[in-house]
Amino acid sequence: MAITAFGAGGGPAAAVDAAPKRRSWVALFLLLPGILYLVLFFIVPLVSLIITSLETQSPDGAFAYGFQWQNYVDSVGTFGTQIWRSFFFAILATVIALLFSYPLAYFIGVKARRWPLLQSFMLILVVAPFFISFLLRTLAWKTILSDDGPVVSALKGLSLLGPQAHITGEPIAVVFGLTYNFIPFMCLPIYTTLERLDIRYLEASSDLYAGGWATFRKVTIPLSLPGIVSGTLLTFIPAAGDYVNASQDFLGGTSSTMIGNVIQSNFLVQENYPVAAALSIVLMFVILVVVSVYVKRSGTDDLL
Amino acid sequence: MRSLPEDPMIRELVTRARASVVTRRAVLSTAAAGGAAAALAACAPIGSAAKTLKAGKDHSSTVKSMTWANWPLYLDQDDKKKYPTLEAFQKQTGISVKYDIAVEDNDAYYAKVKDQLALGQDIGADTVCLTDWMVSRWIQLGYTQKLDHANIPNIKNLTTSLQNPDFDPGRNHSVPWQSGFAGLCWNKELLPKGLKQVSDLWAPELKGKVGALSEMRDTIGLIMLEQGVDISGKSWGDKEFTAAIDELTKQVGSGQIRNIKGNSYADDLKSGDTIAAIVWSGDVEGINATIGKNKFAFALPETGGTLWSDNFLIPIGSQEKANAEKLINYYYEPEVAATVAAYVNYITPVEGAKEAMQKIDPTYVDDQLIFPNADTLKQAHLFRTLTNAEQNKYNSQFQGVLLGA
Known part of the structure; x- marks a missing residue:
C-alpha cells in the first residue's frame, strides 16, 4: 500500500486502467504465488487470531472455544490507558520524526544535488544504523540516558532536571526511542520524492512573486506529499505496535507501557491468549481506521 | 552445519529437510506435510498437551x-x-x-x-x-x-x-x-546505613531508585512476609495476596519503584538507575566482581526472605x-x-x-549465603505451591502491576 508511494510519479495510473479486459489465465496463474502467500501468511493467521480472541478460559487455565465477546470489552476496559498511550506516543514520535527528517531529506535530495558524493555519503549515514541490531542500539541508548550517564548528569548540572528526576523508564525516553528508531523510515520516502523535485517549479513560483515560505508551503510540500504520507505511515504503524522501546528491559517503565507490551505479556508470560488476541485485533482495527482517515484527509487516497 | 533457527515450525522444516537427503520433489512434499502437521499441532491448546511426548533418542554414546x-x-x-x-x-x-x-x-x-x-x-x-x-x-x-x-x-x-x-x-x-535467597541489596556508597526491612525501600530519598524482581514469588513473597504472612503455610489466600499486590501497586504508581525485571536488574544497579533493589543473594558478589569493587551489599530483611x-x-x-x-x-x-x-x-x-x-x-x-546455619535458614521461607487456578489469577494480578494497569 504505502510502498507504491515510492514510485508515485503520477501518470502510469491511466495506462494501468487501459489494461486488456480479456480473461487471462496466465495472469491468474502468475498471481497464484501471491494469493497463496496472502492466504497462508495473512488470512489463516488472522482467522486463527479471531477464533483465539473469542475463546473462554477455565479457572485452571485451559482454553475452549466459546463466543466470548466479553474478552474485547474486558481487555479494552483493563488496558484502555495503554491503548491511548500507544497512539499518543506513536503520533508524537511520528511528528517529531517528521520535523527532523524533512529538513534532512530536503538537504540530501535538493541542496546536495550539486555534490553527488556528499549526497550518497549522507544517505549512507541515514541508512547506517540499520547495520547494527535495533536491540543493541536501543540498549546503548539506555546506557547513555541512564542516571549516571552523560545526558542526565549534564542536564542535572544545568539544573534542567531536578535532583530526583531521571529519563529512562519515563515516557520521554520511550518517545525518544521510537523517534530515533523510526527516523530512517520517515526520511527515505521523503527523500525519494524530494530527489525528483523539479527545481523549475520553485523558480516559477518565485517568478510569480511567491516568497520562500509561500513557495515551500504551496509548491514543495504538495509535491512531496506522497513521501510525507508514506513516511508517516511507515513510522506510525510500527510505532503504535512497538513493544521494544517501551519494555522495562529497554527504555520503558511501568508508567510508559504500550499496548505491544501488554500483548507480549499476555501472550508470553501470562499465557492469556484470548486477551492478547483480542487486543491485537483491536490494535489492528484502530490503526486501520486511523490510517484510512489520514490518507483520505491528506488527499492521497490513491495510495491505498 | 549452521545452527537451527529458533522458530519451532521453521526448525521442524529444516530438520526434516536435512534428515531426508533425497530428490528435491520428495523434500518438498515432506516439508509441506511436516509444515501442515506442525501447524496443526501448534494450534492445539496447551491444556491438551498432556498427551505423552516421546523422549528424544539418546545419541550420547556417539555424540560427545x-x-x-x-x-x-x-x-x-x-x-x-x-x-x-x-x-x-x-x-x-x-x-x-x-x-x-x-x-x-x-x-x-x-x-x-x-x-x-x-x-x-x-x-x-x-x-x-x-x-x-x-x-x-x-x-x-x-x-x-x-x-x-x-x-x-x-x-x-x-x-x-x-x-x-x-x-x-x-x-x-x-x-x-x-538454592538462594531473595532479599535486599543496596549501594553502600550512597546508602551507608543499609537496609533492614522491605519498607526501608519506600523511603522518600529512594524515590525512583528502587528495583524489584519480575519473579512474582520473590517480590510479593518479601512484601507478604513483611505484612506478617507465613508464605510457606497453606492458610493464606486471596486476601493476603491482594494486600501485598496493593502495596506493590502503590509503590509502582507513586514512582517509588523504578522497574520490575528479571536478571538484568544487575545492569540497572551498575548504571546507577537503581541504588536499592530486591535481588537474588548470590548475584551481589557477582556484580561486585564485575565492577571490580565492593560497592553493593546484600541482606535478608528482618521479616524474612524467600528461599528457592x-x-x-x-x-x-x-x-x-x-x-x-x-x-x-x-x-x-x-x-x-x-x-x-x-x-x-x-x-x-x-x-x-x-x-x-x-x-x-x-x-x-x-x-551465610553459601552455608547458611539454622538461624539464617529460620529467616528464609519457601513460597507455598500454588494451584493452577491460583497461579493464573495471581500471575495476572502481578503482571498487571508490571504493565501499569
Missing part, C-alpha cells in the same frame, strides 16, 4: 557434545571468561559442553521454548536450570525426561531437605543446582541425556560444588561441600 542453558552469573568464571570447572569436566570426559546463558526469567525462557516442548522437539538445550515452581510445571506437562540415577551416583550427596519436594518426590526428573532452588532438568527433546547426566553427576562432587559455590555465592545443595570448602577457601565456610 551437549548444551547447558543457565542463568547469568551462575557458574565459576576466571579472568579469561572461561569456566574452570566446566573445562575440567570437558577434559575429563571428552564431552564438549556449550554453556548458554539463555535464562533471564523463568516465564520468559518458558515462553521461548514452550512450542518446541509441546511438540516434543529439541529446544537447543540438553539441560536447563529452572526454579522449583517452573520445574513443577514442566514435570506436570511431561516436558522432562526421567533421570537415570545409575548415571548420577553422586546424587547420594544431595542434602536431605531437598530430596523429596512435592513436585518431584525422589528427584526422578530434577536435581537441584543451587534452581534445578537441573533434561528437556523432553534432548538427544544427549546421558551426557547431561554425567554433567549433573560431576557437579555433585563436593570439591566441584564448593568451587562453584565460592564463585556464585549461592547455597550449594551438595553435602560435603562445606568440608571441601575448608581446603579451597576457608573464608567462605562461615558465609
Whole structure:
C-alpha cells in the first residue's frame, strides 16, 4: 500500500486502467504465488487470531472455544490507558520524526544535488544504523540516558532536571526511542520524492512573486506529499505496535507501557491468549481506521 | 552445519529437510506435510498437551557434545571468561559442553521454548536450570525426561531437605543446582546505613531508585512476609495476596519503584538507575566482581526472605541425556560444588561441600549465603505451591502491576 508511494510519479495510473479486459489465465496463474502467500501468511493467521480472541478460559487455565465477546470489552476496559498511550506516543514520535527528517531529506535530495558524493555519503549515514541490531542500539541508548550517564548528569548540572528526576523508564525516553528508531523510515520516502523535485517549479513560483515560505508551503510540500504520507505511515504503524522501546528491559517503565507490551505479556508470560488476541485485533482495527482517515484527509487516497 | 533457527515450525522444516537427503520433489512434499502437521499441532491448546511426548533418542554414546542453558552469573568464571570447572569436566570426559546463558526469567525462557516442548522437539538445550515452581510445571506437562540415577551416583550427596519436594518426590526428573535467597541489596556508597526491612525501600530519598524482581514469588513473597504472612503455610489466600499486590501497586504508581525485571536488574544497579533493589543473594558478589569493587551489599530483611532452588532438568527433546547426566553427576562432587559455590555465592545443595570448602577457601565456610546455619535458614521461607487456578489469577494480578494497569 504505502510502498507504491515510492514510485508515485503520477501518470502510469491511466495506462494501468487501459489494461486488456480479456480473461487471462496466465495472469491468474502468475498471481497464484501471491494469493497463496496472502492466504497462508495473512488470512489463516488472522482467522486463527479471531477464533483465539473469542475463546473462554477455565479457572485452571485451559482454553475452549466459546463466543466470548466479553474478552474485547474486558481487555479494552483493563488496558484502555495503554491503548491511548500507544497512539499518543506513536503520533508524537511520528511528528517529531517528521520535523527532523524533512529538513534532512530536503538537504540530501535538493541542496546536495550539486555534490553527488556528499549526497550518497549522507544517505549512507541515514541508512547506517540499520547495520547494527535495533536491540543493541536501543540498549546503548539506555546506557547513555541512564542516571549516571552523560545526558542526565549534564542536564542535572544545568539544573534542567531536578535532583530526583531521571529519563529512562519515563515516557520521554520511550518517545525518544521510537523517534530515533523510526527516523530512517520517515526520511527515505521523503527523500525519494524530494530527489525528483523539479527545481523549475520553485523558480516559477518565485517568478510569480511567491516568497520562500509561500513557495515551500504551496509548491514543495504538495509535491512531496506522497513521501510525507508514506513516511508517516511507515513510522506510525510500527510505532503504535512497538513493544521494544517501551519494555522495562529497554527504555520503558511501568508508567510508559504500550499496548505491544501488554500483548507480549499476555501472550508470553501470562499465557492469556484470548486477551492478547483480542487486543491485537483491536490494535489492528484502530490503526486501520486511523490510517484510512489520514490518507483520505491528506488527499492521497490513491495510495491505498 | 549452521545452527537451527529458533522458530519451532521453521526448525521442524529444516530438520526434516536435512534428515531426508533425497530428490528435491520428495523434500518438498515432506516439508509441506511436516509444515501442515506442525501447524496443526501448534494450534492445539496447551491444556491438551498432556498427551505423552516421546523422549528424544539418546545419541550420547556417539555424540560427545551437549548444551547447558543457565542463568547469568551462575557458574565459576576466571579472568579469561572461561569456566574452570566446566573445562575440567570437558577434559575429563571428552564431552564438549556449550554453556548458554539463555535464562533471564523463568516465564520468559518458558515462553521461548514452550512450542518446541509441546511438540516434543529439541529446544537447543540438553539441560536447563529452572526454579522449583517452573520445574513443577514442566514435570506436570511431561516436558522432562526421567533421570537415570545409575548415571548420577553422586546424587547420594544431595542434602536431605531437598530430596523429596512435592513436585518431584525422589528427584526422578530434577536435581537441584543451587538454592538462594531473595532479599535486599543496596549501594553502600550512597546508602551507608543499609537496609533492614522491605519498607526501608519506600523511603522518600529512594524515590525512583528502587528495583524489584519480575519473579512474582520473590517480590510479593518479601512484601507478604513483611505484612506478617507465613508464605510457606497453606492458610493464606486471596486476601493476603491482594494486600501485598496493593502495596506493590502503590509503590509502582507513586514512582517509588523504578522497574520490575528479571536478571538484568544487575545492569540497572551498575548504571546507577537503581541504588536499592530486591535481588537474588548470590548475584551481589557477582556484580561486585564485575565492577571490580565492593560497592553493593546484600541482606535478608528482618521479616524474612524467600528461599528457592534452581534445578537441573533434561528437556523432553534432548538427544544427549546421558551426557547431561554425567554433567549433573560431576557437579555433585563436593570439591566441584564448593568451587562453584565460592564463585556464585549461592547455597550449594551438595553435602560435603562445606568440608571441601575448608581446603579451597576457608573464608567462605562461615558465609551465610553459601552455608547458611539454622538461624539464617529460620529467616528464609519457601513460597507455598500454588494451584493452577491460583497461579493464573495471581500471575495476572502481578503482571498487571508490571504493565501499569
